[in-house]
Amino acid sequence: MSTRVRSYSKINLGLAIGPSRPDGFHGLTTFYQTLELHDLVTVEAKRASATTITLASNDERVPLDNRNTAWRMVEGALSRLEMTAAVSIHIEKLLPVQGGMGAGSANAAAALIGLERELDTSLPGADRLRLAAEVGSDVPLFLLGGSVLGLGRGEQVYPLPDMPCVFCVVSVPEVGVSTPQAFRDWDALALTQHGKSDRLRELSLAYASISAEPGTSGIIRGSNPGNQQGGSDKGQSGQVDDLAENTLLSLVRTGVENDFEQVVFPAYPSLREIKRQLMGTGSEAALYAALSGSGSALFGLYRSEADARAAQQRVQNAGVKALMTKTLPRSMYWTTMFAG
Numbered sequence: 001m002s003t004r005v006r007s008y009s010k011i012n013l014g015l016a017i018g019p020s021r022p023d024g025f026h027g028l029t030t031f032y033q034t035l036e037l038h039d040l041v042t043v044e045a046k047r048a049s050a051t052t053i054t055l056a057s058n059d060e061r062v063p064l065d066n067r068n069t070a071w072r073m074v075e076g077a078l079s080r081l082e083m084t085a086a087v088s089i090h091i092e093k094l095l096p097v098q099g100g101m102g103a104g105s106a107n108a109a110a111a112l113i114g115l116e117r118e119l120d121t122s123l124p125g126a127d128r129l130r131l132a133a134e135v136g137s138d139v140p141l142f143l144l145g146g147s148v149l150g151l152g153r154g155e156q157v158y159p160l161p162d163m164p165c166v167f168c169v170v171s172v173p174e175v176g177v178s179t180p181q182a183f184r185d186w187d188a189l190a191l192t193q194h195g196k197s198d199r200l201r202e203l204s205l206a207y208a209s210i211s212a213e214p215g216t217s218g219i220i221r222g223s224n225p226g227n228q229q230g231g232s233d234k235g236q237s238g239q240v241d242d243l244a245e246n247t248l249l250s251l252v253r254t255g256v257e258n259d260f261e262q263v264v265f266p267a268y269p270s271l272r273e274i275k276r277q278l279m280g281t282g283s284e285a286a287l288y289a290a291l292s293g294s295g296s297a298l299f300g301l302y303r304s305e306a307d308a309r310a311a312q313q314r315v316q317n318a319g320v321k322a323l324m325t326k327t328l329p330r331s332m333y334w335t336t337m338f339a340g
């Protein structure tokens, strides 16, 4: 028997980078949001007298040894569980590699979830988060799913009030952006900036202020605003919920942005243009569009399916791959995680 796990992706709805820390990492504040787009991770595991791990993938860019995040997660989990097992992992890549969508990190979380099910055991919650943080800064968020606040080096995660589903277009340019290089470029840029404000605190305040506004997913006073006006058929008509729209508009009003755009766009000018296409203009304009993580994937969030399809077409007309998806709230993340 084997266990097939949907390894969902994430976007960052804003990301502020702080100074480099003594451990070489950067402090950051970010709002992670999981998406329906996913890889498929299949795990088969049996207890054995010694641990063996084998890895396979349909994508040659995925390392098949202990550099792989899924390998490191499984090895670390078995050691913490004081167990030995024969484990085989297959990673079916549907997401971009080095795309800023946390695909490799999500594979690690999915491998752990698959392993636990196969061996009918589980690590205590705090141990799972600790192990995830050792494997990568982006891994712990995938043990929560939905809307997640990321602090520290991104590994300190806190579930946020969940935003209902929003239509999303992800553009997948051919280039891959190295995360460590993007941080180095940021350091070089930050050195040239004088009178820097406390960016991390500013963004934390911006996120907190969203929850202080009535009608957003932070504070839900009574029913959702659409329903207060005698009931709304939004959602059934291919439009997003008012609650999601209000939350996103509040986020936009705070001026939230991704700091990586300041170094990644000058290095890859075509990405700035894709953001413009995702954003669009007029009544069908995106609620929000940005680079995800350090890129190179970009995304737009839309009021309606029609607006999202129009954005997808704009990006595709420019010769760039663009995928339609939706944001994935926490409850859906967990109830749809196991693939048949």
Ligand SMILES: C[C@@](CO)(OP(=O)(O)O)[C@H](O)COP(=O)(O)OP(=O)(O)OC[C@H]1O[C@@H](n2ccc(N)nc2=O)[C@H](O)[C@@H]1O
Pocket: 012, 015, 024, 025, 026, 027, 028, 099, 100, 101, 102, 105, 135, 136, 137, 138, 139, 152, 153, 154, 179, 180, 183, 292, 293, 294, 295
């Ligand atoms: C910055 C983000 C935003 O989501 O980028 P994306 O990978 O999604 O683009 C992530 O936190 C990345 O997380 P992850 O990809 O797990 O990074 P890690 O493996 O922990 O770190 C890779 C390298 O990136 C740099 N790094 C990473 C995170 C951080 N807060 N500061 C850093 O300086 C370090 O050089 C580190 O050696």
Ligand SMILES: Nc1ncnc2c1ncn2[C@@H]1O[C@H](COP(=O)(O)OP(=O)(O)O)[C@@H](O)[C@H]1O
Pocket: 061, 062, 063, 067, 068, 069, 070, 091, 096, 097, 098, 099, 100, 101, 102, 103, 104, 105, 107, 108, 138, 179, 293, 295
């Ligand atoms: N399971 C994995 N899937 C993809 N890449 C992996 C995996 N494990 C390690 N890697 C390495 O991590 C690098 C970043 O991968 P990825 O997670 O796709 O990027 P990002 O964090 O930008 O979304 C890749 O270039 C690859 O060498």
